[in-house]
Each structure stands twice: as structure tokens, then as C-alpha cells.
Amino acid sequence: MKGDRVEVVVDAGGDTRTYEIEATRAGRRLDITQGRGLVEVTEVTRGGTPVRTARFMANRVIALVEHPATQEPTAEEIVTLRRAA
Template identity: 65%
Template sequence: MKGDRVEIVVDTGNGVSSYEIMATKAGRRVEISTSRNVTEVVEVTRSGTPIRTARFLSARVIALVEHPASEPSADGSRPTGHEG
């Protein structure tokens, strides 16, 4: 769903780096898979066609945080998540 995003924090040896993969258009989603020693985060279309792929060594991944798209409120607007 548009707005779904995943944050990945990776150990680079000299510190940490943070990456973000987001579903950028309606009908797209973000999928996460881990096989052997690779963690893969993919933005895919409704039909399953990969649009954007990020691969990380599982041993280097410190955190993987999923942020689902927020549901629209009663007035039809989406909360921004930045309360003030």
C-alpha cells in the first residue's frame, strides 16, 4: 500500500548507515525476505513485479523496522505522524 516503508540500519564497520525503502505509488507494497545470509527488501507492484530492491548481509543488519501506511481518519485525511 502506498506509504508503507521499511527502515534498515546496517553496520558498516565505521559506524552505521540507515536506508529506507518506501512504496511510492498506489498498489505497491514492500516485501521483506531473508534467505541464507542475505536480507532483501523489495518494492513490488500488484502483479509482483519488483521495482526497487535492496540487499544486505544479514550479519550486518542491526535493525529492520516496518512502518505500515496509516489508515485514513474519519475526515479522510491521513495523519502525518509528526505531532507537535
């Protein structure tokens, strides 16, 4: 869902780098897969088509933190309905 975010902290040889990947549009989600020495974070559409992918070497990943989107409606999502008199 839009607003889902994943933070990946990677060891960069004596330094750490933080990458943030976010679902950019409504209906998209983030999928995380691990295997064969890689960690992949993929933004996927409702139909399952991958939009973009970030790949990291698993032995360099220090932390992977998922931040789900809030379920509360924002001011943009609240619609006021008025009746015609």
C-alpha cells in the first residue's frame, strides 16, 4: 500500500549506508525476498508486475526494518459529501 517503507542498513567497508525504499503509488506494495546471498526489495503493482527492485548482498546487510503505512485516513483521503438543498 502507498506509504509502505523499508529501511536497509548496509556495511560499506567501515562505514554504514542507509537506503529507504517506499511504495510510491496507491495499490503498490513492497515484497522482500532473501536467497542465494541476496536481499531484494521489490515494488510491485496490484497485478504482480515488478516496478523497481533494490538488491543488496546479504552478508553486507546489517538491518532491514519494515515500516507499514498508517491505516488512518489523511486529510487528502477524507471527502466531505454535501446534499443539495
